[in-house]
Amino acid sequence: MSETTATEKRSWRETWQKIAMGSALTSVLAVVAALIVGAILIAAADDQVQKTAGYFFARPTDFLWAVCSKVGSAYAALFQGAVINFGAASISEAFAPLMDTLSMSVPLIFAGLGLGMGFRAGLFNIGGQGQIIFGAIICGYIGFAVPMPPVLHMIVCVLGAFIGGALWGFIPGALKAWTGANEVIVTIMLNYIASYFLAFLLTLDAFQVPDSNVPVSPLIQSTARFPSFFGTRVDLGFVLAIAAAVGVWYLMERTTLGFSIRAVGLNPDAARTAGMSVPGSTIWVMVIAGGLAGLAATSQLLSSASATLTAGIASTFGVDAITVALLGRSKPLGTVLAGLLFGGLRAGGYLMQVLTDTPIDVILVLQSVIVLLIAAPPLVRAIFRLPDPERRKKKREKKALKAREAVA
């Protein structure tokens, strides 16, 4: 009797510890902390708040009311723009913001998955931007210049995006594997090369609208477009992104290649001694990660009727995806959730600016604060007064050891 209660108590405690100490909670708390910082900024930038602060000691309620109403309305607008619009006339209109969020999260999920794989393999791949651009170059060229029947065209474009990104991932992977070149520096430099290479291509006649001098490609042909669902902004791209997340999970957790990749990431010496090829793993990871990042380009090129290949095609997805991967703890599910959050921030940010006159830069601050807190888990623990997981872990180990010894 007493034994079962003790076991129950222990398992309950361990579960709690897992939640509390596990990095997932750090991620959630980082987001919460970022929202608080964002609220302070939103309030501080508001005229009404500034005015009421002037006579704070005379009528503090005015000030507090101004802060609450400002922050409340800004975040309400953010929510309304990202998830659901209660004032809409129809259900499909009410959920249109959520559809926007899903669609905006697609490139972040693709690129985040790729970068996260690299992180788990011990490779700090900063080259998401360049890999997206290269995916876009090949995908885009096939999309506007090579006529093909409908479904086939789309499939070839998607493959092209993967291959383009994979190629741009292979270069730093091979340089690292064969010469030991630092992947951080190589990928950063390759971002610039990809970016200027695209700018150069767009000056060529082959990449421009005939008889035009504007550095913008012709429209992507409609045969290559993703089918959308029920006329919303969500299309096959989102399904592919989720499928890619499942695929990455399976690859990392259930295949021998993923086993080697994780082993090499955690302990290259032991992996080598176990007969795994460290250079091989490095190259594979960079190729697959690059390909996934390349797929991010499809959402820019194949999701809209007016899509063209332009110099700004990759936006800041490559950089944002680093944050997404970090916030998602480099795991597929986490990356999807983080991608949705960031997609939501992007989607809701516009409405927040329009409705409440809140600068959209606040969104950028939110993202930056999240990165800062993720990168410094002790800071998050200090803010929320959480115990140190390392110490807890040691303690748990010692307790387990003691229990075992007592049994033996």
Next chain:
Amino acid sequence: MKLELREVTKKFGDFTANDKISITVEEGQIHALLGENGAGKSTLMNVLYGLYQPDGGEILLDGKPVAFAGPGDAMAAGIGMVHQHFMLIPVFTVAENVVMGHEPTGPFGIIDVPKAREIVREISERFGFEVDPDAYVETLPVGVQQRVEIIKALSRQAKVLILDEPTAVLTPQETDELMQIMRQLKSQGTSIVFITHKLREVQEVADTITVIRRGKVVGEAAPTATQEELASMMVGRAVEMEVEKSPAKEGDVALSVGGLSLVERSGRALLEDISFDVRAGEILAVAGVQGNGQTELAETLMGLRRATAGSIRLDGQELADKNVHEIIDFGVGYIPEDRSKDGAIEEFSIAENLVLNQTRGEFSKHGSLRMGLIQKHSKELVEAYDIRTGSSNAELDTLSGGNQQKVVVARELSRNLKLLLAAQPTRGVDVGSIEFIHQQIVAERDKGTPVVIISTELDEVKALADRIAVMYRGRFVGIVPADTSREDLGLMMAGIMPGEKEAANE
């Protein structure tokens, strides 16, 4: 100076690392603190050195209670510590290292190097050390580096010197010299706390022995106690110092290594013309002082390094030009000398570690892992090898060192082997696990597998070997029968064949 610890208690959470430990170190005495790895010796010394704050009890120096907030306080009170891993800066000279932190300075804060040199010279002369104050530490042998650490402690007027596992890194000759130095220090009134788990050294040099087990003092012993008595106090039961094993039933030659050489690009030879045969059902132990090419030999046999010349034939198959995974898949089991670096992945689960080098074979199908089979495999091995864990899905680093090593041993012995190569198979492992691992290795031999053991522990070599090869500077000095005397083996470890010495003397 007399050092007294009274009922010192140190807890980590609800784990009690030191439970009311009381020890008295008289002036000019060598007090050995004997215990297995993890018994709480180092924790106790860290409390004494001010690195940890005790949760109970008190520390007295010459009868006066003291409290240390940090190592600085401890040093000021006359306590010096020589850590197992030296705290020296390799690119500094001996003199610079010795005065570091307490530099004698001239005008404008410039370091007074002649003064520093003088300090080193003065202490060296007083205690009969031979240390050149201007030598760079990185150029010195390990034994001399240790002396630099001791000088460093003495230069701060240490009256009580704590030596934490000082012989772990030393050759037998250097160990003898250290014992000499310890006696010298003692005769000049320095008290020494000598932490170790090596029984012979304790008997040789200690005045008093305190045995610690699981954070408690289990008893005091006189240096006259036998090794068996001390060992049984350490582990709580009598331990067989020898492994029970029947004479080898040797078969045909299975492993045949010929003219194996490994030369670095710089031209330095790490292995020179090594040749030996191992028969099926026989254990060949490679003895020698650490750093004489044993690591390189193991790595070359495993394909982790490419031999410059020579052949490695196992069951008629040439392995010298094969890759690591081909050699593993051919049936060579390998227990690497550094478990946490090469042998296992601490963040992986026990189950994953148990198939770490076998996912190319039966544990995968069309590139996917067979999770059910991996689970079943790990449950069986956890049971068979008595790996003490709550779950085979727990991370490896939740296990004690001995159990981690059992995971590696279980993984390698659980498949059909054509050769077992085990380097330092029981390093950092508790006595109970040592015994178990030794039995498993002998059992593998009795199945008819040729076994090569590489070990720097002479006790282990003597316990396991059917024949002993001794390595010195990348060469085999000779291969001798298992009953060769320790003295002769010691000579061979210094590169001298016993017969040759007599011949030279004539």
